[in-house]
Structures are given as structure tokens and as C-alpha cells.
Amino acid sequence: MRCVRRLACALVLLAAGGAGGEGLASDPGTYVPREYIVTLAGADAAEALRALYGEYGIERLQPLGETRFLLRLARDPGIETLRAAAEASGRRVELARNYVYRYQR
Amino acid sequence: MTKVCTAVLLALALLVVPARAGERPAAIANAPAPPPVPDELLVRFKAEATAAPASVAQRLGDRLQRALGARYAVMKLESGQTLADALAAYRAMPEVEAVQPNYRYRFLAVPNDPLYPQLWALNNDGQPVEGGTLAAAIPGSDLDMERGWDEITDCTSVIVAVLDSGVNYLHQDIAGNLWDGSAAGFPLHGYDFLDDDNDPMPADAFGHGTHVAATIGAVGNNGIGVAGVCWRAQIMALRIGDRRGATTARIVQAMQFAIEHGARIINLSLGGSEHDPAFEEEVERARRRGVLVVTAAGNEGADNDDGATPFYPCDFPQDNVVCTAALDQSYNRASFSNFGAVSVDVGAPGTNILSAWPGRVRADDLRGWVRTGGWTETVCNFNLGRLPALVNPASWCATPPGTYAAGANDVAYKAFDLAGVRHARAAFFRFLATEPDVDFLGYALSPVGGNPFAVGSLIALHSGSTGTRPIEESIDLHGCFTSTCTFGFRLQSNGAVADRGVAIVGLRIDTVEPNANAYAVLQGTSMAAPHVAGVAALVWAYNPRYTSADVRAALIEGGEPVGALAGITASGRAVNAFGALQYIAPPAGVAAAVR
Secondary structure, eight states, rough: OBBBHHHHHHHHHHHOOGGGOOOOOOOOOOOEEEEEEOOOSSSHHHHHHHHHHHHGEEEEEESSSSEEEEEESSSSOOHHHHHHHHHHSSOOOOOOOOOEEEEOO | OOEEEEOOOHHHHHSSSSOOGSSHHHHHHHHHHOOOEEEEEEEOOTTTSSSOHHHHHTTOOOEEEEETTTTEEEEEOOOOOOOOHHHHHHSSSTEEEEEEEEEEOOOOOOOOOGGGOOOOOOOOOEEEEEESSOOOOOOTOOOOOOHHHHTEEEEEEEEEEEEEEETTTTTTTTGGOOOOGGGGBBSSSEEEEETTTOSSSSSOOOHHHHHHHHHHOTTTSSSSSOOOSSSSEEEEEEEEEEEEEEHHHHHHHHHHHHTTTTEEEEEEEEESOOOOOHHHHHHHHHHHHTOOOEEOOOOOBBTSSSSSSBBTTTOOOOOTTEEEEEEEETBOOOOTTBBTTTTEEEEEEOEEEEEEEEOEEEEEOOOOOOEOTEEEEEEOOOOOOOEEEEEGGGGGSSOOOOOOTTOEEEEEEEOOTHHHSSEEEEEEEEEEOOOOTEEEEEEEEEOOSSSHHSSSEEEEEEOOOOOOOOEEEEOOTTTSTTTTTEEEEEEESSSSOOEEEEEEEEEEEEETTTTEEEEEEESSOOOOOOOOHHHHHHHHHHHHTOOOOHHHHHHHTTEEGGGHHHHHHHHEEEEOHHHHHEEEOSSSSHHHHHO
């Protein structure tokens, strides 16, 4: 049996006040860069999304249920630009970041 | 192991010593008296009594059931008297010294798992936890599991989905308690949504999910390791992330899988700060399908309801969410635990929680490395303590620090026995400062031993500077699962510029082993949630017709009021297994006419 947490604590302490004033490890971020959760209804949803966002280089378009997709772009213009494109298309497209959740240990 | 007995001999002892209250936690001491056998009495005769017990019984219209030594007897009441009247009648007999009901005692269910005495969350007698932090403890501050287990230990009728970092389904203490998904095409007890295959093993050797799963359902009373809240269970292992966490996409997929494959409880020992419509929609879908979602309150020590620091899924408004704060061994709120008078429903044990781990963790002392050039085994003073480090140059720790040699091609490596493991990773912190894209720190592996840079495979190269911050590395040792695996570092430089160099700190090898029998102590609201999920499974198994709302009500209303939770959680209660099992919802919609 080992105390994994104790080791982790020691390393955190190291990171917080190590030799030469080393600081905390950087925040790993709250979402996955270039990835979005997109909701669009319709049998042609995947096709429509490819048409809508193809210019940004679609690396991945994975269905997540009936109307939802994981979209990964090669070039991320930002969520507002993507929303504006969706609005201009006249289709009801919902966009959110692919957020990162941390284990609470 | 739950047994019922007419504890004649025990009751005889109690005739003289009425209770063993001092030997049980307070919650047990306050338990109501056990029920008496309705037509029996225990009688102790005076030492000088000459009449035979049978004749005494006969005089009162009863009969001698059994003599227990010279002065004790069990009387069978046949005279039609009430127990109270019979007690009075025997008490009045000149031969009788004492009389009492023959109580029916039930053995409290205590599993024989060797690490069970350290599971304070299940039965807190003030014990220390090996490998845990030192902490004050108040006996009785626990889930009251032994009284709960007296009612039920088997949750196999309720599938509990653990959406986490994967589960070592070959762990000795878990293997028997997993969901059987064979008929549905998932023979390995779940799915891996990270690697998109049906093997939910923690491929990065991160043990969080294994720990959580065993808290819910480590096989109980099997003489191995720990006991879960459920001694028998059906754990559905759904891997949604690695040590870095999980994403919306994987959580959504896994929740859909869990719901579609019959899970009634979903444990989510995770959280994030952004409102996430896709995630919330799945929680709502779970609600509509009658699935309970048990989740962690978060580890920031913050108020989830203050508007500034929301925490999801805890803060989702759906009433099938049971958000859980962490309590310590004195049933104070754990210092790290989030709280919320609206969003956080209950508390449960979350500090010094011992549970299963996917394999051995080999912490390396950074000694005994084969080294060339400037690599040095040393101890550096890191303000908050002196820690072993493997450095290059030797003066890395000095003030001011030195620089590595020009033209260096220095290696340091060490052998690790990884024979038979399923997965293994080397985890460590590195400080690096080299001339960018010119001087490099490399990692290499060799399954056949020796210098891995000469006979093995180069895994990675790093150059430049980590600045003032160490980088945590996690290196997959796949391909090196032999008894002679060597893992090493190489610092290469050209002849021009030299910089501060490299320090390696806190190296350990995490493994996933078949037939593992490893355990670890963790803290967190991640550890509190599965205690609640386990109790929920017990309640549901005990009351198969309950809805998710009924189970949630039992968890909350059957909880134990805890001062430290008052005003900072919705219920002010800690989950209590016995209370939850005993809880009966008051009837609703009943009208009575009173004259």
C-alpha cells in the first residue's frame, strides 16, 4: 500500500517553492483547444456542418448521440466566429466548448 | 455473514452486564434494545435455592425449556401471560434472583477483509489509516455501515456506472463485482471512450477510477484487501479520461452508454467550472430515465452557490443529482471540500480513504542509477524540504547554479522489473534549461536491459526551458514489460552554449497488474461521492420498487444531522447507510377528517 497522495503533495510543495523560485505548474485549461460540442438537428447535420465549417479544416466530426457532434478544427477562428457563421446559415446550431473536467481527489 | 441468533449465552452474560455499550461506537450504543423472544424468559436462581427449575416453571404454568448450568434456565411461557406479567411473576418467586427477557441479538455484519479496520468511513472507531495523514477522529463519525450491512450487503440488482479513469477489472478485490456486459458485446465490463475500444483498463496506470469503483463495490468478506459499501455489486467501468481529466464529449457518450445499458446510478467524481449545456442535457436525460447521478462537490474549498465559483455537475439543478461534500474523520467539513447551501446535498467521508489501486506504485529514490558524464544523484533544498534529485550538471542545486558541459552525451538509466504488468508509466517532474533546438534531454527504454540509448528505443526529446516551473511527465513504458526493463535520460549538447541543465524529481513507476492486490489512500470529494453511490445502490437493492427520487430522499432524509454541514449544505446531513435503509417516506396526499 502506498500513499499516492503524499507523494503528490510533496511534488506540489516542490513546485510551489522550489530552488530558484519555481512556481506552480500552469493551469491545464478548462477546455480542449480547437474542439467544440455542436448540436444540429436533421438527417443532413453532418453534411451541413462540413459545409459550414470546412474552411477551418475539419479534423474530426464524431456523432455524440442523435443531434450532437464533437467537432475538431485544424484552425480555430473562435467560438463567436463559428456562431456567426451558424446564424448566417439560417440553421439552428448550438456550439459549446469541449470542456475539461478534473477528478476531485 | 449477517446472522440472526437467539443468543442464549450472550444474553446470559447480559443478565449480569446489561450492555456492552462502551465497546461500540456511539451510534451503536444508542441503538434500541433488541426484540425479545416473545414466549421465553431467562432466569437466574439464587445460590441457596433448592427447588428444581422445572418445578418453579411448573408452579407458574410454564415449562423448563433448557437448563444452562446450575443456576440459569430458559423458561418457555405457556401460561398465556404477557411477557411483562411473566417477568413479574418469576421475579416474585423466592428461588429467583433475576429474570429478564431472552433477547434476540443480531450479529453486526463485519467483513473479514484484512484492511477493513482502516476503513474509517465505514466504521470509525478512531483508528489511524496507514499511509494517510494524521487526523483527529471521533468514533462513530461514519456511514454506520455495520448496521446497514445487517440489513443488506448485496447490490448486484443495481448496476452502478463509474465514469472515471478506468477500472482495473482484474484487481483481486474488484474482479468479482463487475457488470457482466457479455450479452451486449462488452465482455470487459464496460467501455473505453478515450481510446474508443471495449477495454476500460486504466491504460495510463492512473488509479482514480479503480479507487472509486472499489469504494462502491470492492468484494466484501472475501478475506482480501478492503470491503466496498456493497459487498456484492455490478460495477460498470466506463473510461472517460486519463490522469488529466475527462471532456464533455466523453462524459456525454459514457452517460448515454450507461443509461442505455441499464445503469441506475452514475458516479461522477469530477467537475469543472463552466456551464456545459451538453452535459446538463445528459443529466436531464438520466433524470427522465430514472437514473441517479452522484457527484463530487469539488475540492476548492469554495462556495458553489456564490455565483463566482460554480461547479458542475454539482450545480446542475436536476433533482436526480446528489452532490456530495467531503467530511473528515471528526465529521468536520474537509478543508478542501466545496460546499453550497443549495447545490450541495449531503456530506460523506472523503479524507484518508483507503481503496484499491490498479497496481504497485514503485517510488524511486533516485539512487542506484547507472550514470555517465555530469549526471549526479543528489538532494536539493526545495524550500519546503530536501528531496532526492537526479541532476545534470552536478551543481544544478547550487547557488548560483552551474551549467552542463559542452559536447555532453551523458546518460543515466536504471533497471525496473516490470514483468507481467498490463500497463506501466514513469511519472516524474523535470526542470529543464537547454539551448533551444540544439541541446536535448531524451528519454529511452530498453526491454533487454543495458543502456536504453544504445540498445533500446528513444521515446521523446525535449529542448529549451521549462522556466521556473517543473513539468510533470508521464511516460508510457509499453514495450518494456520485462524483468530487465531499463528506463533512462540522456543530455546531449553541442559545443556552443550551455545552460542550467536538468533536474529529475519525484520519479515513480505506476503499474496496472493483473491479479493486483494494491491499495492507496486518497483524499477528495471524489472519494466522498462513491460512498454515497454505494449506499444508494444498497437502498435500491433493498427497495427494488423505489424510484430514483425515493432513493435520493432516503439518502438525504435518512442522513445523520452533522453540525459542520448545517447551513452550508441543503440538508445539513451526512449520508448514513442504516438511516437510509430505515427511512420510509411519509405518505403524501393523505387527508384525514378529525372530529
